[in-house]
Each structure stands twice: as C-alpha cells, then as structure tokens.
Amino acid sequence: MTEITEAHARELAKQAARKAELLGTCRADLAGVERILFEAGCGHGHWLTDYAEVNPGVFCIGIDLISWRIRKGNEKKAKRGLQNLHFYKAELSEFLGALPEAIRFDRTILLFPDPWPKAKHHRRRMVQLGFLDEVARRTDRGGEFCFRSDDRPYFDWTVEHLNEHPEWEIDESAQWPYESETYFQSLMDEYHSVVAKRK
Ligand SMILES: C[S@@+](CC[C@H](N)C(=O)[O-])C[C@H]1O[C@@H](n2cnc3c(N)ncnc32)[C@H](O)[C@@H]1O
Structure with a gap:
C-alpha cells in the first residue's frame, strides 16, 4: 500500500515537473503570439513544416508523444529556417493544460491519429468529448477542426462526436486547408476527411 502511494506520488511529481517545464517553454516561445494553428499527434512534422513554410503569417504548433519524431520535425524546421513553427514533445491533455490560457486556436488538425480499434481502448483515442x-x-466562431483518417470506424466515431457536440458543426463544403502528404498518409490507399466549424 505504502509502495503504491509512493509510486503514485512520484508520478504526480513527475507530471507536475513536466507541466511546469512545458509552461515555461511555451511562455518563452509564444510571447506575443495570440493565435495559432495546432496539430496534435504531428509525427515527423511533414505536414506542419510544409504548412508553416507556405503560410509565414500563421504561427504553428505541433505536438507528439514520441521524442525522436519531434526531433525529426525540429530538423526540418531548422533546415528551412522557420520562425513561425514550434514542435513540443508532449501528451495532448498535458500540453493543453500547460498552454497559456490567452492563446486562441484558428485551426486544429489531426492527421491519421492512432485508431485504437479495440472497444476497451477507445478511451485512448484523441477525439473525445x-x-x-x-x-x-x-x-472563435468560424475556426476549424480538421480530421483525417484511413480508419473508417474512427472516422465515424469522430463524425458522431462532432454531430453530438453543441459547439461544432460539420461543414460539408469546406476545403481541406492544405494538402501535403504525411508519413502515415503515404502508407494508405484511402482515407476520409472531415472539417467542422466552431458555431
Ligand atoms: C499514426 S501516427 C500519425 C502521425 C502523423 N500525423 C502522420 O500522419 O504521419 C499518430 C501519432 O500521434 C501521436 N500520439 C498519439 N497519442 C498522442 C497523445 N495523447 N498526445 C500526443 N501525441 C499522441 C503518436 O506518437 C504518433 O506519432
């Protein structure tokens, strides 16, 4: 019992330290930034690096759980000398908890997120209410949530969650914001995309 409590306390302390470090880094990197495009689960950063390069006026942030993927993203960013792009190694909910409150999202992008096909793992999917x-x-009103997946059940799950949500409305006429093949997209024969607008 004592061991579990101590292990739990150590984990909480680690989480608090990660959050404090992220908060400090975000505050330093994002000083003066008010609006961003946010990509969750950006992998190697292919899509976001291309997007940031062709949209120098948009401040872009990508996060991923896996350090070496973030390292690859940072190498791409450095090669192209991009100032409007930051990658962070972070878990989604920890990152959102650490991001300064004042920052607004113009677009949120999820490209080929892990589908977690077994029902008992659905709670691990990034798309949740x-x-x-x-x-x-x-x-803000009119801002976009853009989701693309090769996995039909996860795509249907996301459409259902968006349809149930009082603040999002699927926009069938919206264009996908920017096409650039991600690593996972290059492995797939087909995929499904949905864009929702903030009501
Ligand atoms: C299938 S890959 C897709 C990567 C990239 N978007 C692409 O299309 O090539 C899913 C990515 O999401 C990341 N990921 C999964 N759950 C996450 C979470 N809770 N927070 C941050 N990243 C997460 C994984 O580490 C992985 O790199």
Whole structure:
C-alpha cells in the first residue's frame, strides 16, 4: 500500500515537473503570439513544416508523444529556417493544460491519429468529448477542426462526436486547408476527411 502511494506520488511529481517545464517553454516561445494553428499527434512534422513554410503569417504548433519524431520535425524546421513553427514533445491533455490560457486556436488538425480499434481502448483515442470541449473553448466562431483518417470506424466515431457536440458543426463544403502528404498518409490507399466549424 505504502509502495503504491509512493509510486503514485512520484508520478504526480513527475507530471507536475513536466507541466511546469512545458509552461515555461511555451511562455518563452509564444510571447506575443495570440493565435495559432495546432496539430496534435504531428509525427515527423511533414505536414506542419510544409504548412508553416507556405503560410509565414500563421504561427504553428505541433505536438507528439514520441521524442525522436519531434526531433525529426525540429530538423526540418531548422533546415528551412522557420520562425513561425514550434514542435513540443508532449501528451495532448498535458500540453493543453500547460498552454497559456490567452492563446486562441484558428485551426486544429489531426492527421491519421492512432485508431485504437479495440472497444476497451477507445478511451485512448484523441477525439473525445472533453477534447472537443477544450478545443471549442479556445476557438472563435468560424475556426476549424480538421480530421483525417484511413480508419473508417474512427472516422465515424469522430463524425458522431462532432454531430453530438453543441459547439461544432460539420461543414460539408469546406476545403481541406492544405494538402501535403504525411508519413502515415503515404502508407494508405484511402482515407476520409472531415472539417467542422466552431458555431
Ligand atoms: C499514426 S501516427 C500519425 C502521425 C502523423 N500525423 C502522420 O500522419 O504521419 C499518430 C501519432 O500521434 C501521436 N500520439 C498519439 N497519442 C498522442 C497523445 N495523447 N498526445 C500526443 N501525441 C499522441 C503518436 O506518437 C504518433 O506519432
């Protein structure tokens, strides 16, 4: 019992330290930034680096759980000398908890997120009502949530969650914001995309 409590306390302390470090880094990197394009689960950063390069006026942030993928993203960013782009190694909910409150999202992008096909793992999917709430809270009317997946059940799940959500409305006529093949997209024969607008 004592061991579990101590292990739990150590984990909480680690989480608090990660959050404090992220908060400090974000505050330093994003001083003066008011609006961003946010990509969750950006992998190697292919899409976001291309997007940031052709949209120098848009400040872009990509996060991923895996350090070496973020390292690859940072190498791409450095090669192209991009000032309007930051990659962070972070878990989605920890990152959202650490991001300064004042920052608004113009667009949120999810490209080929892990589908977690077994029902008992669905709670690990990035698209959850709580996540859509948090993104809606940080997005002004007309801002976009863009989702693309090769996995039909996860795509249907996302469409259902968006349809149920009071603050998002699927826009069938919206264009995908920018085409550039991601690593996972290059492995897939087909995929499905949906764009929703903040009501
Ligand atoms: C299938 S890959 C897709 C990567 C990239 N978007 C692409 O299309 O090539 C999913 C990515 O999401 C990241 N990921 C999964 N869950 C995450 C979470 N909770 N927070 C941050 N990143 C996460 C994984 O580490 C992985 O790199």
